[in-house]
Amino acid sequence: MQIGKQIRMERIMNRNTQKTVIVPMDHGVTAGPIKGLINMAETIDRVAQGGANAVVVHNGLVGQGHRHYGRDIGLIVHLSGSTSVSEDPNAKVLVCSVEKALRLGADAVSIHINLGAKSEGQMLKDFGAVAQDAYYCGLPLLAMIYPRGKNVTGEKDVEMVKLAARVGAELGADIVKVPYTGSTESFRAVVEGCPVPVVIAGGSKLTDEETLEMVAGAIKAGAAGLSMGRNAFQHEHPERLVAAACAIVHEGASAAKAKKLLKG
Numbered sequence: 001m002q003i004g005k006q007i008r009m010e011r012i013m014n015r016n017t018q019k020t021v022i023v024p025m026d027h028g029v030t031a032g033p034i035k036g037l038i039n040m041a042e043t044i045d046r047v048a049q050g051g052a053n054a055v056v057v058h059n060g061l062v063g064q065g066h067r068h069y070g071r072d073i074g075l076i077v078h079l080s081g082s083t084s085v086s087e088d089p090n091a092k093v094l095v096c097s098v099e100k101a102l103r104l105g106a107d108a109v110s111i112h113i114n115l116g117a118k119s120e121g122q123m124l125k126d127f128g129a130v131a132q133d134a135y136y137c138g139l140p141l142l143a144m145i146y147p148r149g150k151n152v153t154g155e156k157d158v159e160m161v162k163l164a165a166r167v168g169a170e171l172g173a174d175i176v177k178v179p180y181t182g183s184t185e186s187f188r189a190v191v192e193g194c195p196v197p198v199v200i201a202g203g204s205k206l207t208d209e210e211t212l213e214m215v216a217g218a219i220k221a222g223a224a225g226l227s228m229g230r231n232a233f234q235h236e237h238p239e240r241l242v243a244a245a246c247a248i249v250h251e252g253a254s255a256a257k258a259k260k261l262l263k264g
Helices: 003-012 027-031 040-049 059-065 098-103 120-137 158-170 184-192 208-220 238-251 255-263
Strands: 020-024 054-058 074-078 108-115 141-147 175-178 198-201 225-227
Touching (some): 003 074, 003 108, 020 238, 040 054, 120 141, 158 175, 208 225, 238 255
Parallel strands (some): 141 175, 175 198, 198 225
């Protein structure tokens, strides 16, 4: 691995555990200023306080959202997007370049691809171009890949998720983010079929217990961590929820122990 990329990987992953807890906050393009994303600096400070390794934001909010004064945290700039009112919300288009992300001080970049969507071909083409630029710039690339489309049997179907993870690795991602398949056994097959680190998506809003059980199950399956959005930044105490997740990911704590830390 290039030395520059290796250094930046250690900004978004724990160098000792080789795992990561990422909090994506790119939802504003899709859904607007939703709860938790009104005061970006405050929210980033709180998840950083909890021990998150990195946040994901769009390029226009790096100045407002990453100018915090507490614990340091890695910066991943998201390069693609679509809105919820689009005729085809699954069609993600490039909205930022790798070069601009680098100039903004990014430690990594990320891109979203929906396998099975009508525009899959263009998204894969964009993925390839971004992977090439990120390679030349020494920036790690996080690929968020979801199975979504008429030929998809289910977004969490293990065969679909295995395909999504493998596509990410094949096309040059350094970390792949995919949906959790629902069990340790099934997700282990996803991890085994992907030669780069796999993190799980936080998914729709869950209870604290469901979130921590999911994280524990994924880590047991060999996942390299998680990328959790709404369940973290919309939590009443984001720093506590993130700290509980970090205990599982980086310290091997059980879901039960993490729950106690959350309530503590």
